[in-house]
Amino acid sequence: MIAPLKDIIPAERARSTSFNEASARTRLELLLDAGSFVEFIGPEQREVSPHLRIFDLPEQFDDGIVVGHGRLDGSPVFVAAQEGRFMGGAFGEVHGAKLTGLLRAAREIGSIPVLILFDTGGVRLQEANAGELAIAEIMRAVMEARIAGAKVIGLIGGRSGCYGGGGLIAGCCSALAVSEPGRIAVSGPEVIETNRGVEEFDSRDRALVWRTMGGKHRRLLGAADVFADDTVQDFREAALELLSLVGPFGLDGLRAEQARLADRLRSFGGCEDAVDIWTAEGIAHAERVPELSADLFIALANRIGRTSRDAR
């Protein structure tokens, strides 16, 4: 007989577990203080999508999102984690409503932050209208929660990325942490290729996809303030760091964001490719950025990367 294979303590598990590869439930289990997670409307409640059966498609008991509360370094947090493998983590009616309800509670309480572990392709096609509207409600609820003083932190490193309306919700958050495999965009690579031709965007050129939408580019642009290596433990540390960094939301932040984005457009509006942007930012051998290890990249980003702190 061989020794049992799983004799590792939780913190080590978090350090050795890829965030990208883990399920939504595993991400939460390892992100939060051990044993602290309590789910709201768990799978045993069987609150499934009422619409998938119209398309003869299988349902999932949690409709692809796990919401609840737990503790992070002892402090209470609300959490929501999308399961990117179920229908691409897409927003449907129930899926979206769970997150909306969580954010509304955060608004009322004001002091408990919300962590959203994005993993989504955007709107769920089979319930497109409900999904679109759910995203609109979530964007509104994020802003209301922030105005009420709650911090809303997005963690992006799942396999489905953070696309479509998910990208817009991420844009509403107080701050984002992103890992290298994480992607943030509105239109997906295939959609751009279909609309503009393979000459403009070859969706199968994954290096192109990642340097246009991937975590490193988003960090350098300042869309995300913290770059996490792809382990659950790194995301835990990133979440803690962001919670300590984020200030209150207000008009000044929006004005700063307007200036930040206008400056980006002025500075890089003529760039053809991410490498041109990185080069313009003064990075020598910018084409090598995708190859950099997490440590080296974080050092580079801390030196050269922009920030959206107090400007979002």
Add this chain to the structure above:
Amino acid sequence: MTLDDVLASLFPDGHDVRNDEGVVLGSAVLRSGTGMLVVGIADRTALGIDEAIRLSGYVLESVGRDTGPILVLVDSDSQRMSKRDELLGLNEFLAHLAKVLIHADMNGRATIGLLYGHSAAGALLATGLATRVLVGLPGADPAVMDLPSMAKVTKLSMEALEEKAKSTPVFAPGLSNLARMGAVHMTWSSAVSLAGQMEALLADMPAVQDKRDALGKERGGRVKAVDIAERVRDLALQTR
């Protein structure tokens, strides 16, 4: 209705609203004397980073100067689906526009969306769906997802999709479907003056609180959303 028709009917006494390559910016005064900031996207223009930053900037500049409501006119394409827009962070530009509108609404500048043409996906989220009240005009044809694309992804025929669309408003394009979802609060008549309908709305503006899920339940379009959201909210509040 065309943009000019809409503006003429809303502001029969004239207005100062310009359409610059699909980006609509300006202001007007209603007969009641209420001044309105007018922004929008016209001529079925795709909403990209260049358009979004102008719209958000225009609204932000008015903060502190103006106090009246903000009208968002919508006849757009989808978000602009290009490498350049995504490279530069289209999601941030669209979210920023939505945030500016939501912030204004919550700070005393009621926002009204007027959907008079097309819109879709990210463009609708950043404009009409980011307002407190979204009004539809007859003939508006929003489409979160068009049926041919859906047919491709779901591998169902157009006929099968159209058949399914008869029994549910949840996926098919169209103003009435969005209305049943609770996304479109009301549909005005184009036979009577829009100005009068606008005055009536402003006189009886719903509260700031987002009630679209309740509306969706009331209209039978989204039967679960409001209850699920309420239940999660209640459970979360108990942890306090």
Add this chain to the structure above:
Amino acid sequence: MSVIEKTAAVVTPSEARQSADAAAQIERREGAKVMTSWQTGRAARDARIAAGAGLAHGKIVEAKDATRLLEAVIRPGDRVCLEGDNQKQADLLSRALLAVDLSRVKDLHMVQSGVVLPEHLDLFDRGVAKRLDYAYSGPQSARIARMLFGGKIELGAVHTYLELFARYFIDLTPHVALIAAVSADREGNLYTGPNTEDTPTVVEATAFKDGVVIAQVNEIVEKVPRVDIPADRVQFIVESDKPFFVEPLFTRDPAAITEGQILTAMLAIKGIYAPYGVQRLNHGIGFSTAAIELLLPTFGERLGLKGLIATHFALNPHPALIPAIESGWVRQIHSFGSEVGMDEYIRARSDVYFTGPDGSLRSNRAFCQTAGLYACDMFIGSTLQIDLQGNSSTVTTSRIAGFGGAPNMGADARGRRHPSEPWLKAGAEADPDSPAPLRRGRKLVVQIGETFGDKNVPLFVEKLEAIELAEKLKLELAPVMIYGDDVTHIVTEEGLANLLLCRTAQEREQAIRGVAGYTDVGRRRDRNMVACLRERGVIRRPEDLGINPLDADRSLLAARSIKDLVRWSGGLYSPPSKFRNW
């Protein structure tokens, strides 16, 4: 006896048909002594070269003249080897050949190992080529099946690589070879680089039997990094405007490896590699064998097997093997071809790989196939269908993927004479009663796979689709990848069947059914007989091997993503874009 009859006796009928000018080479004296020329082939070759020389400066022909060159050199009915390996493709020359004037070049007999590019089949659609002898057609397997059914292709035979190479020297010698190299010097010395693959074999057969060799090269240089093909074997060089196409065929993304594949890999390591002490082996390209490669430094290490198993490989440079190499498991690897993105890693690990004086990999498909056949004690690979006798096939009625090298890897070499522990042990299991000095050993030929494949298609079938296909195409042989009598073990997630220990056809059938899971074949097992086989150790379940299926977890993989492989390689492995998520 007339002159013509005598000629026909020397030359095969097909050669007589195609070499109209050969007849003119034969000197005839009416009513007097008959003189036969014995150098007609050389004369014909010289005539071909002369015809092409007008387009060349020295040996170099511009890319735009490639089609005219082929029209000048190739004759109707010629046997042509258009180098299509399973990785490297002479793509410029295949496009050039497709564009020839049909009044000058037609009805060719293509003798090439890989039918991979669409152009390879377009040749038949257009009438440039008529007859085909080949070995592998992976990406074109569906279209080639349609064309065979439609009569567009006159099929000689589907071969294994080694078999086709052998026939290049006996009865399928090319008149013209169109090959691909990385670079050439002005003399015509070629550097074929890491993807040398078939080139030396093709050139050997063509150049030394009066054929013409035309090479497309990525660049012409003053001095090639090393001489893979000497200049006097090459008649024409065409400089291509872009590098020849290479398919990354052996890259398996660890992210796609399933728990089921990990379980089968654990069973194979503990149930076969360990007890037989398999050190010299070849792996197939499936995910199950990739899982084995990635379990060596973790699961294998815990079992204390390092140095005892999997030390010498006949294997392409699989990226999935990087962690095992870096952990010191692997001593030596000889390769059929290379793999995209592995060049720098290989260069830095010359203790493990075969490299030239320039430092880059030297692969050679013919030698590596021979090594796999004679010097390896085990082949382990996946297949699409296995029948009740253990015959396996990757052919379905709509797809003919060819054989490639698996039948040579997965066959007992009857000519083998050197002993080794696994070989002798397997021989003894198969035939316990013969006296040891006279008993042949057996190569371990292992089929590994999950009982259901993609889209729930069962691995185990009562009758191979290959048989149906053979009936439809009126083939004398069904395209069987590995014959049942060569298979020694079958591993699935349900367990491991050791067919060496079966004494009757019935036992063999039940041993196969006994690991066939919930497929129809598996559910129709004789439960008592299967239980009995398990007691005898013919069938072994995970628990019989001390393996808990619940431990088959992805955390066991030494690398769980392509990125992990890059990290293991210290940044030396540079995967192609389609495998990246960064």
Add this chain to the structure above:
Amino acid sequence: MEDLNFQHRARARAGGTRQSAIVGVVASGNLEVLVERSLPDADCALEIKTAAVGFGEVWSAVIDDFVERYSPGGLKFSINDGGARPDTVSLRLAQAVRLIEGNGQ
């Protein structure tokens, strides 16, 4: 979609005290298993909604073996299946039992 239901008698009650557990995810070739301790000790029930129609016999065989091997008395299994292969089904069922028998995870 096809609905399948199976009722079994189990030799013994499943171990542990946990009331419910969930494993897996609904995706192509994958499934989720929700297991709840809600039946009399000798009973076991499985409710399956599967996207792969016409595999009732295979399910039946998989579940027979599973019940025989793990004796999941008192447990109710609710399954949403995206067309998983039988070996994946067996694995998820076993994982579900391990999880509900363990003390948390």
